[in-house]
Amino acid sequence: MRIELDINGETRELEVEPRTTLLDCLRDQMQLTGAHAGCEHGVCGACTVLFDGVAVRACLIFAPQAQGSKITTIEGVTPGPGEMSVIQDAFCETHGMQCGYCTPAMVLVAHALLVDNPNPTREQIVDAISGNICRCTGYAQIIDAIALAAERLRGANRPVEQRV
């Protein structure tokens, strides 16, 4: 069946089988492989994308259900080609990643959190990433990364809604 999605600001029309998950659709048809396929049943969080601005699991949504929605993947958060967002920079600086498998999802979860709450407590950061499994870092540096990004974004000379 035909669906139309707004992906990273671009309207795309696609032909999908109903059983295609949003994740497979992004990876196989759009080559947006930053959304990672981990467990494919909603446990690991590696496939997290923003669905109308909210962090969701792309493996738990069938592509036809996303008809007309605005999807943001990790490829869509950078300010320009070859550049990194404030959140991505913070992950680099605090060593908030090792193998990188969970990282795009962690960045997007952080993105959704900081749009909603520019000044999260450590507990709120932990809660926000609690649905995302990282087998390398032990999470501490990821929490540091999000706290650092929050601090920098709060200091950004832009209106709140344009900071992240």
Place this chain on the structure above:
Amino acid sequence: MKAAPFEYSRAADIDEACAWLAADENARIIAGGQTLVPMMAMRLARPTRLVDINRIAGLSYIRADGDAIAIGATTRQCDLERDALVARDLPLMAKAIPWIGHAATRARGTIGGSLSNADPAAEQALMAVTLDAVLNYREAGKTAEIKARDFFIGPMVTALPAAACLTGVRYPVWRGKIGIGFHEVNARRSDFAFVSAAVQVELGADGMCKRIAIGVGAATDFPMRLDSAEAQLTGTMLDAAAVKDAVTQALADIEAMDDLHASAAYRKRVAVSLACRAVADARASALGEKIHAH
């Protein structure tokens, strides 16, 4: 981990959804899909058709309705989590919601989906039973209702007719000196409960228990109420020893579930402890006392 092929229909209204269900006994409703999709990925579920009710107008709402709060079937858990009316009038549900999955699954999962799925460990099923919710559904052009206590009849089994679609749920609001308590034991907060307990009390001006509801989830095939304990404790000061006695007796003969994660004996023992803690918390919160973390 790929679902088997199926047909997909986006229902424009509830009667169209029911018609699709009536036409094919292997058709299933999909709302948030946060349980159904993984079950399909693992091929534990193989519906021939998914009927998507997400876009049916007027099925997502939270509103005051007389002495109750009415919630639409496709209302997402994250909307309940942030709702001021739920926080004020359904404090027990507000307390339990953070225990439902993760933020990312609460962003999609719906209250109607959770209730229809009837997982014995589901917090929303326990809320519905504990708060004496009434579920509304539509079938063949007619509207009907069923009490939560009659709705759950087995693990993942409900009394909802095969071609019916849940439309909403009503939760009676308790007024007065109300207190609540909720406790759950699981491997991680977002995981399935091994046992959960939910309590709501209304105390009189003198601190005496005027009304109490004690629910236990995940221990048995579907959430249960401790009726005998409620009867025994109404009119008392909810003294700890009396609570323990009443709860222990009420749980003495349950057939607790037994699996790799938690044995039946463990579930039974933990159910007693959690129910006692939840009663103590409910009493303390009704009295305005600080609740100590356990």
